Amino acid sequence: MGRKHFDVRKLMEVIFVSIIFVTIVTASTPESLIELDEDNWNLMLSGEWMIEFFAPWCPACKSLAPTWEHFARKTNDLNIHVAKIDVTTAPSLSGRFFVTALPTIYHVKDGEFRQYRGARDGDSLLFFVKNQQWLSTEPLSAWKKPDTIHMSVLSYFFKLSHTLKNFNARLQDDYGLPTWGSYALFAIATIFVGAALGLLLVCLVDFIYPPKKYQRQGFSGSHDNLAEGLEDLATEEIADDTDASEDEKGKEEDDNSQTKDGKSETETSECQNGGVADDVEKKEKQTTDQVRKRKPRKAD
Numbered sequence: 001m002g003r004k005h006f007d008v009r010k011l012m013e014v015i016f017v018s019i020i021f022v023t024i025v026t027a028s029t030p031e032s033l034i035e036l037d038e039d040n041w042n043l044m045l046s047g048e049w050m051i052e053f054f055a056p057w058c059p060a061c062k063s064l065a066p067t068w069e070h071f072a073r074k075t076n077d078l079n080i081h082v083a084k085i086d087v088t089t090a091p092s093l094s095g096r097f098f099v100t101a102l103p104t105i106y107h108v109k110d111g112e113f114r115q116y117r118g119a120r121d122g123d124s125l126l127f128f129v130k131n132q133q134w135l136s137t138e139p140l141s142a143w144k145k146p147d148t149i150h151m152s153v154l155s156y157f158f159k160l161s162h163t164l165k166n167f168n169a170r171l172q173d174d175y176g177l178p179t180w181g182s183y184a185l186f187a188i189a190t191i192f193v194g195a196a197l198g199l200l201l202v203c204l205v206d207f208i209y210p211p212k213k214y215q216r217q218g219f220s221g222s223h224d225n226l227a228e229g230l231e232d233l234a235t236e237e238i239a240d241d242t243d244a245s246e247d248e249k250g251k252e253e254d255d256n257s258q259t260k261d262g263k264s265e266t267e268t269s270e271c272q273n274g275g276v277a278d279d280v281e282k283k284e285k286q287t288t289d290q291v292r293k294r295k296p297r298k299a300d
Contacts, residue, residue: 036084048110050082054087061102061103067121075126114137
C-alpha cells in the first residue's frame with residue numbers, strides 16, 4: 001500500500017516538473033509561425049513579413065510545409081514575422097492578393113508588397129531576407145496593392161463566390177438536388193436579384209435627379225393652345241406667300257430691264273448699220289456723176 005502511494009506521488013512530481021518545463025520553454029520561445037485570416041491580416045501592414053498562401057489539398061504546399069516551419073524558427077532572431085494563410089478558410093485574402101497558383105509567397109515590408117519567385121528551399125529563403133534581396137524586386141503596382149479599395153471590393157466577390165460554391169455543394173450533397181436543378185435555382189435567383197438591383201438603381205437616380213414637374217392642362221387650355229398654334233402656322237404661310245410674290249416681282253422686273261437693254265442695243269446697232277449704208281450710197285452716187293460728166297474723146 002505504501003509502495004503504491006509512493007509510485008503515484010513520484011508520477012505526480014514528474015508530471016508537475018514536465019508541465020513547468022514546457023511552460024518555461026514555451027514562454028521563452030516566441031511563436032515562430034503565425035496564422036493569418038480575414039480578421040487579422042492587416043497585421044502585415046507594419047514590420048517585415050514573409051507570407052505563404054497554401055491549401056490543405058495542394059501537394060506542393062504539403063512538401064513546402066516543413067521547410068516553411070524551419071524557416072520560421074530561423075528568422076526569430078532577424079525580427080521577421082513568418083505567416084501562412086489558408087485560402088480555403090480565407091478566400092477573400094486570395095482575391096485581395098490575386099493568388100492564382102499555390103503555394104504563393106509574398107514579402108511585405110511596411111506596406112510594400114513583393115512576390116517571391118525564387119527557390120523554395122530553406123537556404124534560398126534565408127538568403128533572400130538576410131541579404132535583403134527583396135530590394136531588387138519591384139513592388140506591386142498601385143492598382144494591385146492588396147490594401148486598396150478596388151482590391152477590397154474584389155475580395156468580397158471572391159468571398160461571395162466561395163459562399164455560393166459551398167451552398168451549391170450543400171444543396172447537392174445534403175438535400176440531393178440534381179446539378180441541373182441547382183443551376184436552374186441559381187439562374188432564377190440571378191434574374192430576380194438583377195431586377196431588384198435595376199429597380200433600386202432607377203429609384204436612386206430619380207431621387208438624386210428628380211424629373212421636372214409637368215402641370216396637366218384641361219381641354220379648354222389644350223384647345224386654346226391648338227388655336228394659337230394654327231394661327232401661328234397660318235401667319236407663317238402668309239409670310240411665306242408674300243416673300244414668294246415679292247421674289248417673283250423682282251424676277252419680272254429684272255427680265256423687263258434685260259429686255260429693254262437688249263432692244264436699245266439692237267436699235268443702236270441698226271442705226272450704226274444705217275449710217276454706214278448711207279455713206280456707201282453717197283459714194284456710189286458721186287462716182288456715177290463723175291462718169292457722166294466726162295466728155296467723149298475725139299477720134300484721131
